[in-house]
Every structure is written in structure tokens, then in C-alpha cells.
Amino acid sequence: MEMPRVSTSRTPYVFLAIGAACLLAGSYIGLFVAPAEQYMGNVQRIMYVHVPTAWNWMIAVLFAFGCAIAFLFKSDVKWDARLEAGLEVGALLAFLLCCQGAIWAKPTWGVWWDWDPRLTTTAVLLFSLLGILALRRFVEDPIKRAIWSSVATIIASIDLPIVYMSVKWWNSLHQQQSTPQTVSSQFHLPLRLNAFGVLFLMIGFLMLRSRIAGYRLQQELAAPPVLTGEEAGELA
């Protein structure tokens, strides 16, 4: 198994800086410049962080799925390092998504949580991602860990299209997907700025997290030190 190479470039920090700048600008416009929505009033401003989180969470899960497939086909551990990053960032975004959704649900639906298809399928995927991350902690052999978590990720990813289509397939309490055609043009700028903001932040996070996993894999896959005759005798 080839040793993963870990980059030391400053590119992830550039992505983080651009992401933070986009998020700050988008959030400022969303909070103070964009008008309140006709029925939901100011509460609708949560959309500017909730929807970009949802879009990018789906990208993170797709990324993890792609890495799992790539590892199984190429057996290159760099894809396992990327898979670990995708799983952790995906779990973070899914957790954030559920919390933001609950905060939006309380004033609009009257409850923090409802076992509606969209919410339930999202929660299932969040716990699947957490379960795979937990599985990785228990398996010491890096190759077995990579294979098992790749297979588990592919199985868990089956839920992603169900999450996406849930509001169309079932009579869901959750509203249907927002598109530029269904959202007032006055809401487009903060939504797009925050979508790119979360995207750039996510890319920076994925790169940094892959490096952490890469360093750990380097240590795990490193060949045992060659002992001199004297050292071997001492050990014996």
C-alpha cells in the first residue's frame, strides 16, 4: 500500500478566508438589507444560512461517496483520508442543518421537531455518518478500516436521493426545494453569497481534515524500524 503524501500548501487557508468573507457579506445583506418575507417575516432570514448549509451538506456526502468508490477501485489510501474528511464535514453540516431547521420550525410550525419525511431521512443520514466515524475509531487495521467504511458510506449514501426527493414523494410538512424561480429576486444575493461562503469554507475544511487523516495514515503504514543486531538481541 502506497504511503499518502500530505501537502503543506496554504491553499486551504485561502479557501477559508474567501469563505468567511462571503459568509460575512451574505449574512450582513441577509440580516440588514434584504426585506422580510411576507408571511414568515424576519424568521425567513434563517433561510440564508439553512439552505446553503443543506446544499453544501449534500455536496459533502456526494464527495464522501465519490471517495469511497475511488478507494474501492484504486486501493489508494489518499482516498481513505479524503473519505474521513468528507464523513466528518458531512456530519458537522448535517448536525448544523438539523439545528437550524429546528430553530426555524419552532416559530413557523409551532414545534422544534416533527418526524416528517425530510427531517427523518436527514436524521437517518446524520446518524449513519456518525456511525461510520465511530466504526473507524474501532478498527485498527488501516486497510480493513478503509474498506469497511467505504462500503458503509456507499450504503449510507443511498439515503441522499431519498432526502432530496422526500418533499416531492410524500406529503411533507417541509416545504419543497427553493429555486431562483420560487424565491423573490431580492433574496438571491444573500443566498448565493452564503452558498459560496459555505462552499469555500467546506473545501478548506475538507483539505485540512484530509491532511490530518493523511498524517495519521503515514504513521500507521510506516514500516517498523530496522533494528541492529545488538538492539534485536536486547529485545529478544
Place this chain on the structure above:
Amino acid sequence: MTEGIVTGGWEYVWTAYSLTAAAFLIYGVSLITRLRKERASK
């Protein structure tokens, strides 16, 4: 809420934005700290 229109609600908006900012900030700082530790132990 009056006649199907949500009134007020800024406290929910601030909570959602604060939570999002805190999550990204804490995770970003934790990544940088973990990366430095991994590099140091190499």
C-alpha cells in the same frame, strides 16, 4: 403569530446565525490545532 403571519422572531434568527458562526469557528480552530499536533508528532 397573527392571522397566519409570523411576527417578531429575531431571537430565532440570531440564534441560528450565532450557532452557525460558532460551529464553523470552533471546527476551523479545532482542525488547525489537530493538524499542528499531527505535524509535531510526525
